[in-house]
Amino acid sequence: MKKKEATLAELRAGIDRDSLPKHIAIIMDGNGRWAQRRGMPRVFGHKRGAERVRAVVEQCRKLGVEVLTLYAFSDENWRRPEKEVSFLMNMLGGYLRSEIATMKSNGIRFRTVGRTERLPKTAQQWVAKAIDETADNGGMVLNLALSYGGRGEILQAIRRMQDAGGIPADLSEQQFSAYLDTAGLPDPDLIIRTSGERRISNFLLWQAAYAELYFTEVFWPDFDEKQLLIALFDYQGRQRRFGLTGEQVDRSASSRSSR
Secondary structure: OOOOOOOHHHHHHHOOHHHOOOEEEEEOOOHHHHHHOOOOOHHHHHHHHHHHHHHHHHHHHHHOOOEEEEEEEEHHHHHOOHHHHHHHHHHHHHHHHHHHHHHHHOOOEEEEEOOHHHOOHHHHHHHHHHHHHOOOOOOOEEEEEEEEOHHHHHHHHHHHHHHOOOOOOOOOHHHHHOOOOOOOOOOOOEEEEOOOOOOOOOOOOOHHHHOEEEEOOOOHHHOOHHHHHHHHHHHHOOOOOOOOOHHHHHHHHHHHHOO
């Protein structure tokens, strides 16, 4: 007999808010294919995808997620058709223009990772404005990956270290992390990729070392609150061992709960 699918209300009630990931990163994939399957131009998928961004940001904020990183535009995406790239850049500016007031009222701090200097001037201006006007907010961090690539970020971190005086012989992981675009943010606990693809596509390569990976067949424009909660339930059902045995993790958890 097929197991009854949980309702949205049941999913909401069942989430353990004490064991949520602090940092969720999402590879928002499938906008173009979502539109094409409906006989529409790819840009319609991107428009619907922007609506999903608004909804998922609000859902994560209400849940109490500390950091949400969204892979919005990769280094490789510059190779897409010029009209599509232009549309995405205009949409980025429009999104930020419409959302700054909401981010301010909800205490969301906006930041970016990636080579934002490659963005068109207007998009750069809106990015800078959003960062500046939300800098004092103390709530959830919304982190957009724009013109981003994980390998490029690592190379840029090495260049920053060289410019700052060179690379020490006893360089630690913590020291190196301070030169990454994500400096000051916790590493992602959960990375979600939509659309059925099962790869991380040059996304947060250093930071993803111990992240839990969740892949769903759902295209990003259809990734709603229920899909987010299903991903979180999957995450909460896993045991994060960080190189230890399951028995060691269980003993540690038991020791903490008995204090």
